[in-house]
Amino acid sequence: MENRLPLIAANWKMHKTIGEAVSFTEDLQKETAPSVDREVVIAPPFTALDAVRRTISRPDFKLAAQNCHCEEQGAFTGEISAVMLKDAGCDYAIIGHSERRHLFGETDDMVHRKLVAVFRHGMVPILCVGETLEQREDGSTFKVVDAQVQQAVLGLNPQEARLLVIAYEPVWAIGTGKTATPGQAQEVHAFIRERYGALCDKSVANATRILYGGSVKPDNVDSLMDQPDIDGLLVGGASLEVNSFKRIVQFKTTKK
Ligand code: PGA
Numbered sequence: 228m229e230n231r232l233p234l235i236a237a238n239w240k241m242h243k244t245i246g247e248a249v250s251f252t253e254d255l256q257k258e259t260a261p262s263v264d265r266e267v268v269i270a271p272p273f274t275a276l277d278a279v280r281r282t283i284s285r286p287d288f289k290l291a292a293q294n295c296h297c298e299e300q301g302a303f304t305g306e307i308s309a310v311m312l313k314d315a316g317c318d319y320a321i322i323g324h325s326e327r328r329h330l331f332g333e334t335d336d337m338v339h340r341k342l343v344a345v346f347r348h349g350m351v352p353i354l355c356v357g358e359t360l361e362q363r364e365d366g367s368t369f370k371v372v373d374a375q376v377q378q379a380v381l382g383l384n385p386q387e388a389r390l391l392v393i394a395y396e397p398v399w400a401i402g403t404g405k406t407a408t409p410g411q412a413q414e415v416h417a418f419i420r421e422r423y424g425a426l427c428d429k430s431v432a433n434a435t436r437i438l439y440g441g442s443v444k445p446d447n448v449d450s451l452m453d454q455p456d457i458d459g460l461l462v463g464g465a466s467l468e469v470n471s472f473k474r475i476v477q478f479k480t481t482k483k
Pocket of ligand 1: 402443
């Protein structure tokens with residue numbers, strides 16, 4: 228696995244009050260053993276970041292924001308900057324999620340600027356890319372994903388390029404119950420790694436974690452994690468209940 232530490236992230240989207248977020252985090256820590264061979268990332272809504280940070284009591288649990296503005300401060304009503312997220316204790320920030328791109332009009336250029344801001348403040352971006360159903364059907368999946376990655380990572384230094392986490396999330400699989408088959412996901416992951424290697428450096432790409440997201444469930448987690456280029460998962464719906472997310476965190480793989 229080229230020493231790529233598996234990363235399992237819960238993207239709660241616009242779900243959970245502070246109390247619900249805290250009791251979920253407490254329960255998950257109680258019901259799973261601390262682990263050195265996987266990392267668990269919780270991305271609660273902004274309002275619960277601080278409370279979840281205070282609840283996290285294990286080094287294998289990390290905190291993520293679901294979005295970030297690219298400017299440090301200013302007249303941007305309703306936005307939150309990377310400085311503020313760092314201050315709130317975030318380790319990661321999800322950038323360019325398809326809901327941000329499609330419902331809130333985020334462009335590749337905005338995604339790029341957000342990514343730079345997240346790195347500038349000592350956090351790691353989880354860059355989301357993925358094709359729509361129409362793009363998959365017209366055969367442009369690889370072209371779309373390639374362009375999204377290329378534009379997002381422009382100008383990263385080698386250290387940043389190595390730390391970056393990429394999440395392949397086919398838009399047609401998000402929240403639809405339609406998971407990409409392990410083979411479909413692996414094909415795109417291997418492509419992303421190869422192209423990322425050509426863009427940065429092969430050894431950097433071999434160390435970069437590429438997550439899969441889109442209708443991950445307890446019953447498909449093991450077969451997804453068995454794929455050689457799937458290094459973790461970004462989980463929406465199935466991360467809202469402790470029982471199902473616990474099973475996902477406890478994925479089993481025969482991969483070496
Ligand atoms: P889903 O969402 O697991 O509910 O499909 C994944 C995501 O949007 O990150």
